[in-house]
Amino acid sequence: MSSKPRIIVVGGGLAGLMTVIKVAERGCPVDLFSIVPVKRSHSVCAQGGINAAVNIMGENDSPEIHYYDTVKGGDFLAHQPLCRGMAYDAPSIIYLLDRMGVPFSRTSEGNLDFRRFGGTLHHRTAFAGASTGQQLLYALDEQVRRFEAQGLVTKHEGFEFLSPVLESPEGPCRGIVAMDLRTMKVQAFRADAVVMATGGPGLVYGRSTNSMINTGSAAAGCYRAGVRYANGEFIQIHPTAIPGEDKMRLMSESARGEGGRVWVPKKKGDTRPPAEIPESERWYFLEEKYPRFGNLVPRDIGAREIYHVCVDLGMGLDGEQKVYLDLTHKSREFLDRRLGAILEIYEQFVGDDPRTVPMKIFPAVHYSMGGLWVDYEPTADGMIDKSSPKNHMTNIPGLYAAGECEYQYHGANRLGANALLSCIYAGTLAGPSSVIFAENLDCLAADLDAGLYERSASKWEKRFEEIARMDGPENPHKLHRELGETMIANVTIVRENDKLRQTDQKIQELMERWKKIGVTDRSQWSNPEIPFVHQLWNMLELARVITLGALQRDESRGAHYKPEFPERDDANWLKSTIATWSPEGPVLTYEPVDISISEPVARHYD
Amino acid sequence: MRSEIVFRIRRQDGPQEPSYVQEFRLNYRPNLNIIACLQEIARHPVDASGKATSPPVWDCSCLEEVCGACTMLVNGVPRQSCSTLIDSLPSGPIELAPLTKFPVVRDLMVDRKPMFEALKQIHGWIPIDGTHDLGPGPRRPSDQARISYVFSRCMTCGCCMEACPNYDGKDPSQFIGPAPLGQTHYFNTNPIGAMNAGERLDAVMGRNGLTGCGNAQNCVEVCPKEIPLTDAIAQLNRQANRHWLTTLFGR
Numbered sequence: 001m002s003s004k005p006r007i008i009v010v011g012g013g014l015a016g017l018m019t020v021i022k023v024a025e026r027g028c029p030v031d032l033f034s035i036v037p038v039k040r041s042h043s044v045c046a047q048g049g050i051n052a053a054v055n056i057m058g059e060n061d062s063p064e065i066h067y068y069d070t071v072k073g074g075d076f077l078a079h080q081p082l083c084r085g086m087a088y089d090a091p092s093i094i095y096l097l098d099r100m101g102v103p104f105s106r107t108s109e110g111n112l113d114f115r116r117f118g119g120t121l122h123h124r125t126a127f128a129g130a131s132t133g134q135q136l137l138y139a140l141d142e143q144v145r146r147f148e149a150q151g152l153v154t155k156h157e158g159f160e161f162l163s164p165v166l167e168s169p170e171g172p173c174r175g176i177v178a179m180d181l182r183t184m185k186v187q188a189f190r191a192d193a194v195v196m197a198t199g200g201p202g203l204v205y206g207r208s209t210n211s212m213i214n215t216g217s218a219a220a221g222c223y224r225a226g227v228r229y230a231n232g233e234f235i236q237i238h239p240t241a242i243p244g245e246d247k248m249r250l251m252s253e254s255a256r257g258e259g260g261r262v263w264v265p266k267k268k269g270d271t272r273p274p275a276e277i278p279e280s281e282r283w284y285f286l287e288e289k290y291p292r293f294g295n296l297v298p299r300d301i302g303a304r305e306i307y308h309v310c311v312d313l314g315m316g317l318d319g320e321q322k323v324y325l326d327l328t329h330k331s332r333e334f335l336d337r338r339l340g341a342i343l344e345i346y347e348q349f350v351g352d353d354p355r356t357v358p359m360k361i362f363p364a365v366h367y368s369m370g371g372l373w374v375d376y377e378p379t380a381d382g383m384i385d386k387s388s389p390k391n392h393m394t395n396i397p398g399l400y401a402a403g404e405c406e407y408q409y410h411g412a413n414r415l416g417a418n419a420l421l422s423c424i425y426a427g428t429l430a431g432p433s434s435v436i437f438a439e440n441l442d443c444l445a446a447d448l449d450a451g452l453y454e455r456s457a458s459k460w461e462k463r464f465e466e467i468a469r470m471d472g473p474e475n476p477h478k479l480h481r482e483l484g485e486t487m488i489a490n491v492t493i494v495r496e497n498d499k500l501r502q503t504d505q506k507i508q509e510l511m512e513r514w515k516k517i518g519v520t521d522r523s524q525w526s527n528p529e530i531p532f533v534h535q536l537w538n539m540l541e542l543a544r545v546i547t548l549g550a551l552q553r554d555e556s557r558g559a560h561y562k563p564e565f566p567e568r569d570d571a572n573w574l575k576s577t578i579a580t581w582s583p584e585g586p587v588l589t590y591e592p593v594d595i596s597i598s599e600p601v602a603r604h605y606d
Numbered sequence: 607m608r609s610e611i612v613f614r615i616r617r618q619d620g621p622q623e624p625s626y627v628q629e630f631r632l633n634y635r636p637n638l639n640i641i642a643c644l645q646e647i648a649r650h651p652v653d654a655s656g657k658a659t660s661p662p663v664w665d666c667s668c669l670e671e672v673c674g675a676c677t678m679l680v681n682g683v684p685r686q687s688c689s690t691l692i693d694s695l696p697s698g699p700i701e702l703a704p705l706t707k708f709p710v711v712r713d714l715m716v717d718r719k720p721m722f723e724a725l726k727q728i729h730g731w732i733p734i735d736g737t738h739d740l741g742p743g744p745r746r747p748s749d750q751a752r753i754s755y756v757f758s759r760c761m762t763c764g765c766c767m768e769a770c771p772n773y774d775g776k777d778p779s780q781f782i783g784p785a786p787l788g789q790t791h792y793f794n795t796n797p798i799g800a801m802n803a804g805e806r807l808d809a810v811m812g813r814n815g816l817t818g819c820g821n822a823q824n825c826v827e828v829c830p831k832e833i834p835l836t837d838a839i840a841q842l843n844r845q846a847n848r849h850w851l852t853t854l855f856g857r
């Protein structure tokens with residue numbers, strides 16, 4: 001082979017940037033595509049921290065315990081070898097980030113400091129103040145800029161991925177089609193392997209804790225091209241967020257990790273200000289029901305308990321799904337040092353000072369455990385064979401996925417501070433495996449006939465010409481709002497089959513109404529509405545995957561809870577949901593879970 | 607108390623097009639921020655005179671003041687539109703305009719590419735030996751890490767660049783601007799970054815670097831993350847003088 005292969009990475013959050021670094025380090029040129037300048041990717045929002053069993057606190061923590069907490073937290077739906085590989089690599093990942101300059105918070109001896117997070121009894125979460133994602137993203141962004149200055153990385157910021165370019169419906173993947181969001185031109189780009197790292201689909205629910213670019217549209221574009229979408233129904237609801245008309249702002253689990261206590265007044269409808277309610281008249285329901293884990297139970301359990309107290313018992317604040325999250329017993333100095341950034345968010349958007357008044361918080365859609373299906377190569381001793389091109393490859397050869405857009409690592413429920421870790425670990429696998437794959441190709445994309453690329457681009461050009469001409473009565477932003485309201489009402493904490501069926505009907509109705517959209521902006525320069533109409537269709541496709549996956553799964557596991565089927569049912573449902581696109585809607589099949597390392601047991605946190 | 611919210615938005619259809627002001631009216635509700643209002647206009651794009659129009663174009667992503675995307679002039683002051691609450695503004699019409707120091711892409715959206723280019727110029731990275739496992743990084747005093755953290759919160763929003771009288775994003779060769787200087791200081795005070803501080807000082811000692819700052823302090827006043835930019839510039843100046851002397855002796 002004469003020249004070097006080229007890799008395309010789509011998405012510059014933690015997963016994408018780590019992938020880029022690993023590819024560039026091998027001397028392989030990379031094209032990096034992103035909607036926003038990568039430094040503004042959603043990973044910047046992560047607050048609480050990143051897990052690694054470094055055991056600096058001398059608690060006998062170990063990667064093996066971290067691994068087990070992760071699969072147990074995920075209600076045993078995650079394939080175990082990858083989780084184990086991740087937990088074992090976590091300490092070296094933290095050290096690497098530290099060397100890259102992340103200003104992690106320190107102990108008095110100058111070591112990395114660790115705090116507690118949900119679903120574990122250990123201090124395992126490294127953090128930089130209360131804006132850790134920002135510091136991690138910037139550190140990786142800086143390393144990528146170094147490669148960019150050397151000419152190995154070419155950034156295409158302000159581009160929207162539309163679809164992979166496939167040589168045949170079964171692959172291999174030979175590039176991508178993307179749109180320049182300024183010139184509105186659709187273009188095909190060649191690559192010898194493509195890694196998707198496009199983050200989560202929070203916007204399918206209208207308002208969530210996610211950034212506005214998290215539509216899941218890129219993952220849906222792959223799904224529509226034949227990539228399998230796995231475990232879509234597993235959507236994490238975060239117990240603590242601040243509602244806003246534009247988005248739900250997260251109040252990180254670190255608030256509880258640093259001692260925050262959740263409570264409601266014991267007397268229903270008590271209207272006294274919280275400071276006037278004596279200790280004996282407060283119900284710390286999580287601490288009471290879960291004496292061992294207390295306020296730090298996993299998120300699925302926390303969200304469900306809040307729902308129970310507020311909806312079933314009617315004890316929520318102001319009659320709503322609201323409870324107190326109280327930090328007022330901690331000193332101002334401690335709070336500013338450990339949690340400053342998130343307390344500022346609360347202060348800024350709510351107006352109260354959480355150092356003196358307990359916060360009022362709601363549950364909110366936060367994270368997708370499901371995503372594009374990806375493969376891996378285990379070793380005989382239950383770790384990951386890092387020399388395999390299979391790691392993080394989708395069912396389409398040469399098309400990879402890493403980060404929140406794929407389904408590995410978190411099973412039915414993700415533990416706090418494991419997402420950042422899984423994104424970075426996924427990048428350390430996807431980068432090298434995509435290069436290994438590309439190096440073994442007989443023929444590089446650069447030598448392929450231009451026809452394949454012209455055909456792929458023109459198909460999408462036509463689609464966008466049609467969208468630009470749409471002149472019906474429907475407003476796309478209003479349809480999006482309706483989608484969000486339906487999904488939040490029916491496919492979040494509690495799921496009932498009747499309502500799920502109605503939701504699927506509603507989504508199909510919205511798909512019909514989508515066809516009657518009228519575009520209000522017809523400019524062919526930097527027009528966000530036209531791509532939004534496209535994204536909205538993709539969100540509707542994903543909404544069906546999520547809803548039908550939930551409808552089929554007649555059991556309760558992790559974030560998926562059905563009162564009609566309140567127990568986990570391993571005999572029938574210890575399996576991954578696989579959705580495959582068809583013109584009539586998602587076709588669901590199932591696949592066994594790799595439980596080769598640990599036997600599933602009942603999950604207890606009390 | 608307002609009963610309605612009036613926006614006067616400066617619009618521009620493209621980089622070479624003339625700009626114009628369009629007025630929009632919304633019903634008042636408590637706790638709205640500027641982005642929530644712009645979203646509402648997009649759902650119902652009709653101007654104050656009742657004429658259907660295209661929704662104004664703006665930049666945003668995180669909506670919690672951490673990504674830096676949504677900077678605009680609100681009543682003439684550069685700030686993040688996502689964290690600007692309507693209730694915190696005086697009751698008259700609210701004027702929105704794009705930043706003036708960067709080229710306008712469309713309406714309220716500008717191109718801040720010069721800021722990212724500047725990060726290349728200052729060698730804004732820690733030159734690690736590689737991503738393979740080399741064990742723990744250096745120990746750092748807790749206080750030092752805390753100061754570093756303050757500078758690590760720079761989200762490249764450009765408020766400081768807009769406010770600086772000496773910065774001109776349309777011709778950044780004049781003066782590199784406060785944010786990249788703050789970042790130079792950030793990298794130079796990292797224990798590993800300090801090893802090649804000279805390289806970064808060289809990059810900011812030239813004509814468009816430190817000497818471009820007239821110490822007007824405007825930058826610090828508008829930084830949403832309260833980054834002590836002028837302290838950083840002062841310290842860089844001291845280091846630069848020392849560096850200049852050592853290079854002189856080195857010769």
Ligand SMILES: Cc1cc2nc3c(=O)[nH]c(=O)nc-3n(C[C@H](O)[C@H](O)[C@H](O)COP(=O)(O)OP(=O)(O)OC[C@H]3O[C@@H](n4cnc5c(N)ncnc54)[C@H](O)[C@@H]3O)c2cc1C
Nearest residue numbers: 011012013014015043046048049161199403404417419420
């Ligand atoms: C508020 C909040 C706080 C969180 N806190 C924590 C925490 O403390 N600890 C933790 O472990 N996890 C946390 N998480 C979860 C974690 O932040 C995310 O799961 C993680 O950052 C996802 O990273 P990513 O690299 O997969 O994608 P992202 O960071 O979302 O990046 C996606 C990238 O893809 C690009 N992209 C998307 N679509 C397209 C397209 N169509 N075309 C081109 N480019 C595209 C975007 O521009 C972006 O660059 C938090 C999440 C939220 C919402």
Ligand code: SF4
Nearest residue numbers: 770819820822823825
């Ligand atoms: S102090 Fe320097 S950098 Fe800051 S605004 Fe003034 S001239 Fe600009």
Ligand code: SF4
Nearest residue numbers: 760761763764766829
């Ligand atoms: S220094 Fe402050 S104002 Fe300037 S770009 Fe950074 S965060 Fe924005």
Ligand code: FES
Nearest residue numbers: 667669674676688
């Ligand atoms: S949208 Fe990110 S800072 Fe305002």
